Amino acid sequence: MHLLCLFLLTVQCALPTGVQSSTDLSRLFDDALSNSRQGNFTEALLNWNHIIDAFPDNPSAWSNRGNTKLALGDSTGAIHDQDESIKLDPNQRDAYLNRGVAEEKSKLWNQAADDYQLILNKNPRDSEALYNFANVQVVLGEWAKAQDFYNKAARERPNFAIARSSQALVAYQLGQFDVAEVELRKLIKSYPLLADARAALVALLWHLNLSGEAQSHWAAVIGLDIRYQQLEWLLNIRRWPEQPALDLMEFIQSVD
Template identity: 55%
Template sequence: MLATLLAVLLAAQMSVPQLFDAALSASRDGRFGEALPLWDQVVEQLPGDASVWSNRGNVRLAMGDPQGAISDQNRAIALEPGSADPYLNRGIAEESLQQWDLAAADYEAILQNDPADAAALYNLGNVRGSQGHWDQARRCFEAADLARPGFAMARSSAALAAFQQGDGAAAERELRLLIRRYPLFADARAGLTAVLWQRGASGEAESNWAAASGLDPRYRQPEWLLQIRRWPPLPVHALQDFLQLARR
């Protein structure tokens, strides 16, 4: 509360470019309580600037107000319908409300203008996975990786989708390649743990899990895996089976 009050007091002494820069800096640093009143003032000064509305929408989403975020992204789209960012940001807010069809429509709108937009492809993959369409999800993740070389999370997601489809050999091959290139990539280590455990390679599974759990303890949490990281259910269940037996 004090930080918000200080932000308001400081904002009263700033020019519009200074306000914009301060709001953007607070947003990037995750100081959303400070950022929001700054963006409020920038919106008042620049109501015709689509990027201002979109940036405020992102902060509102980060503060747990997806409906407010969608409202701001709607304004940004009305002002600048050819810009991809507000569609992407609105799709993310819609995903938080599990409005899968609306989110998919926003990502597809981006892809109509730019079929190689890696962020839209990746997010659309997450939506298709949440709808249970893992074949489509896998294709989206693979396309995102092609569109942005080095997009490790897209490659890992494609491998996990392959595992969900019953293609454990392809999943294991891809995850091993990722780990060879990025030894400290927790997602690939945890994913490989699940794949190896599923096929009975318990010793190697334990070795990979030791690395994964040290890198990111969130992989112990099935709710986080399913709802935030958006793993498919089969690797989540395999990893949980591994953890339950490993604790005995």
């Protein structure tokens, strides 16, 4: 989730009940940001509601409330709030990115891709938009396009480790096993705590009948992130391509 950096407007307007002064409103901003960052989303939603009541023309407040709604599982409400943010400021970048994430949660793949493309039309080097656009292409099975955009995301931000891991996973899906293995081993060397690259290498080693080394890497994966045991999480949240995900599940079944 991408929380936006909010700014406190200095315009004069009627404050809602419970917000008696600009000091109170400043406190609400601080509380909203703090609650959002700490994962206290129910409290954060109340904060954002008060802020929007006070400053309904603040696009950042709408976008942040949308992020909070999404964290609470309300993707429809999140999309609505991002829509309102964009109406207030059509030239911003963050609300389009946030709306795309909410649309992905609602499985509105083409709409999400359109939002990421709007960002890329203005800035073709936006690494987050490149990465998110590639994730959508994975869902759509557009492997070559996904690979191209992961490559671009990794090129624009060389330390974007998860983009590089995704790039290797798509190479794996396309049968480019040597390419995938080289990249995954580079990632593990540079980022030894990156569970994603280790889990991907486990799947690839299993696919290549190298089960001994696969088991040694798997022990590290389990110590880092147990979610890699869950096929639904791999496919629907992390967005692995199908072949690596199925290979990993087959490996797990072999060691249980």
